[in-house]
Amino acid sequence: MHCIGCKKTPNELEEYVEAAAPLGITPEEYVRQEEGTYNRENGHFACTKCYIEMGQPSKQWPECWTAP
Numbered sequence: 306m307h308c309i310g311c312k313k314t315p316n317e318l319e320e321y322v323e324a325a326a327p328l329g330i331t332p333e334e335y336v337r338q339e340e341g342t343y344n345r346e347n348g349h350f351a352c353t354k355c356y357i358e359m360g361q362p363s364k365q366w367p368e369c370w371t372a373p
Contacts, residue, residue, distance in 0.1 A: 306333055306348035309372045310355025318352050344371040 307314050315321040315332035325335035336343050336350055343350040349372035351359060362370045 306336065306350070308352040308355050309349045310351055310358060313352065320353055341369050342372050344373070347372075349373065 308318065315325075315336045318332070321332035321335050321340075324339070325332045328335065330338070337345075340350045342356060351372050356362075
């Protein structure tokens, strides 16, 4: 499981470490549950910084863009 831009894992990204802590879950579990770009088939996602740098790709609702 890693960001497709920076190649970091959720444990290496402060945004997920901080968001997961009060919920009592791991950063990985937080990404699985809450990250809209998370691709359940391959474990890829885009952290906020990389998602913005990619131009905030999207699809029309109800589909959501997920990391390839």
